[in-house]
Amino acid sequence: MNEIHRRVDQLFAIPPYGQPPEERQDILLRLLKDELEDACDRNAKYRNYVENWPVHPRSANRISDLPYLPVGLFKTEPPLSLVEPAEIRRVLTSSSTTGQMPSRIALDSPTARRMTKGVVTIAQDFIGSNRRPYLIADVPESTKGGPQLGARGAAIQGLQPFASAITYCLDLDRDEGLLLNRGRLDDFAESHGSSSVLVYGFTYILWKHLVKPLAAQNINLNMSGAYILHSGGWKLLQDESVDKELFNDTVARVFGCSADRVIDFYGMVENVGVIYPDCPDGNKHVPAFAEVIVRNPLTLEPVAEGEQGIVQVCSVLPTSFPGNLLLTEDVAGIVSYDRCRCGRRGTCFRFAGRVAKAELRGCGNIERSRHRAA
Secondary structure, eight states, X not given: OHHHHHHHHHHTTSOTTOSOHHHHHHHHHHHHHHHHHHHHHHOHHHHHHHHTSSSOGGGOSSGGGXXXXXXXXXXXXXXXXXXXXXXXXXXXXXXXXTTSOOOEEEEOHHHHHHHHHHHHHHHXXXXXXXXXXXXXXXXXXXXXXXXXXXXXXXXXXXXXXXXXXXXXXXXXXXXXXXXXXXXXXXXXXXXXXXXXXXXXXXXXXXXXXXXXXXXXXXXXXXXXXXXXXXXXXXXXXXXXXXXXXXXXXXXXXXXXXXXGGEEEEEEXXXXXXXXXXXXXXXXXXXXTTEEEEEEOTXXXXXXXXXXXXXXXXXXXXXXXXXXXXXXXXXXXXXXXXXXOTTSOOSOEEEEEEXXXXXXXXXXXXXXXXXXXXX
């Protein structure tokens, strides 16, 4: 296991988007095979699953031939784990709508450390590595999950290595709904002006509780140096006829920055440590320690460039749970398997929605009853 940890750590020294695809595939395939073997040694049920896969992992010539799990298998209590209960440092829980079981992801110390390092490695390629004031469009309670942490809290904490100071600009009202603290927001904007700052919020929370009300008042915060990162589902915004272009333009107008500084990223607690930010062309990119496979929904074979299918996420970061190869409930299209116009190499893709009849995920559990589960 120590050898696997060392090889995973070596990938952080590689530029996250600089490898030729063939070189990346070779490195990841060998490492994923070893991680699968180790996981089988530590979990008999998982070993049985792998041994009954049509292609034996050691015979696989492609990452797409390796055995993957459906992401729904992580909706269990206790969580599906490869380590002893005493080794579990924290359990991450996904967003979920009221009454539905969230995914539960068991992290030990090495996986938690790689989670943070993975997010930082990816984010700094888009926003730089400097620490800066960090404005969070949320409430402090979102990160106070104790041994369990929700998706919102995980995203907030994942960006904290970039923070020199932290300000939350939302409060809970009497009914535990979210309320903008305008004074705290204005103080932050006036204190930092056009200097470099980082802003983060779940997509719908950022829109509903900060951007939309300020846009209605034609407010400009004059924060031209802000990077605004956001993540989470778009379903509620689509219901309001808000597409990505309108969202980016409105956010940029409120903050007083250019629209290319508004960055949407996709991430799943099951795909811990890997996020997929939009580049200036609107494409999502896969870092050196991960891969994304888009599968034809009928044949389950990888699709060609320009085609859509079901998203499979692959990562060498987790060793505390069998999350290396996961078939999601999302649909995306492959833009290119190499060389986006932004210059980043490797697979780039765009999301297209959810698999038909797939469980609708919560958008950060926004309102009163949902806040407790976030």
